């Protein structure tokens with residue numbers, strides 16, 4: 001029983017980190033029809049820049065703020081110079097964002113060296129609470145709380161603000177949104193920057209959780225995030241958090257019982273979803 | 287020149303296809319100008335060219351005397367042009383209220399007054415205010431699309447085949463409301479239903495194979511059956 005709960009909590013924490021990565025990806029795809037393979041690079045940059053600042057200042061909060069800042073900045077640059085020239089062309093998007101992803105990863109190694117960097121949580125998030133027989137690791141609980149808070153924030157923004165309304169309308173019909181006098185390019189930029197900030201936040205949060213960061217971490221998690229976007233339905237935030245939870249928990253149990261099949265099972269779920277419900281497991285329409 | 291909108295020798299390509307080859311017309315303020323022509327003649331493309339959705343490659347599109355070639359669609363909309371596309375472009379998952387709110391630039395007195403006026407014209411929209419747009423009937427979607435295009439400081443409405451796919455009695459209703467809107471704004475109406483077009487329209491242009499080939503006051507077409515047969519294939 002304790003094992004079951006521990007694996008579940010572990011899976012939830014991983015799920016939240018994947019969700020933060022997938023949230024931007026799914027909105028960017030849903031709204032802009034852009035396949036952004038550079039997303040994992042933004043995640044890795046958030047991780048490195050945040051950890052660097054964390055180790056430098058000894059303040060975890062500073063690390064988080066730094067990661068979000070670098071995410072917004074890189075999001076701005078990526079959207080303006082990498083994505084904008086290739087709107088509407090999926091082949092070019094895949095090539096240029098994959099290329100940019102590699103550039104981002106290599107730059108990390110140039111700046112911070114090729115070796116792994118070890119990271120631990122700050123003192124106040126180290127250790128665990130004991131509830132009965134169950135050990136709840138503080139840092140995992142922290143990740144789950146942050147993930148849920150971010151979901152709540154995105155949900156609120158989408159449902160109750162004008163820009164959220166425009167994003168929802170844009171996911172349905174971009175041309176109509178423009179024809180009603182809205183500069184959709186500016187909305188694209190904001191959404192992209194927000195998505196990049198969440199990816200960078202995810203990268204920062206994952207560092208003390210995984211214990212080490214390395215230059216290729218982006219690709220690893222980006223694959224999981226893509227799986228989540230497909231399972232959850234493109235453009236669907238609630239679908240994303242549900243799918244991310246599913247992928248996280250499956251990953252956690254598989255890693256314990258049959259580690260070599262962990263990624264394969266998630267791939268399999270995605271394939272089955274694509275075959276039978278290509279609009280996503282949690283899509284409302286269709 | 288006192289026309290609100292004018293197109294001069296406009297040519298538009300979609301990908302490599304030369305769709306509009308020579309379209310010219312004038313839209314006087316306060317009138318309903320009807321674009322007629324067979325299926326595939328280029329009527330929808332003409333409206334999309336005005337909106338900047340399929341920008342013109344040659345020629346000139348001018349609104350209130352200012353040339354609009356190359357402007358993005360949102361700039362064109364914000365100059366006072368409202369678009370009601372052929373498929374109505376309703377945001378199906380959004381409520382009627384939200385559909386209106388996407389369009390509303392600000393909540394100025396003028397916009398609120400327009401909102402009130404248009405909701406009185408289309409009381410159904412008030413009834414279904416909190417319902418998803420996707421659940422409306424065909425006629426109600428048409429009304430929502432028109433209301434949404436009108437609510438800002440719109441001076442020119444582009445309406446693409448509003449009678450398409452509607453039952454005759456609903457067509458009657460939609461046409462009646464467009465007649466009402468005539469008091470408030472200038473309209474370009476694309477319409478296959480000649481009877482309806484001839485009741486509302488003041489002036490017509492016929493588009494054939496991407497060219498404006500004929501024009502005149504609506505009355506002319508009402509009276510001349512051979513013209514109708516020649517250009518529209520109807521009697």
Ligand SMILES: Nc1ncnc2c1ncn2[C@@H]1O[C@H](COP(=O)(O)OP(=O)(O)O)[C@@H](O)[C@H]1O
Pocket residue numbers: 300301303305323324325326327328329330331332
């Ligand atoms: N996206 C497109 N790609 C290629 N051809 C198109 C496209 N859209 C319209 N066309 C062609 O342009 C012509 C004019 O279409 P359209 O403006 O929709 O005509 P209408 O509204 O008068 O029926 C048609 O021959 C149509 O096949």
Ligand SMILES: [Mg+2]
Pocket residue numbers: 329330331372447
């Ligand atoms: Mg048409």
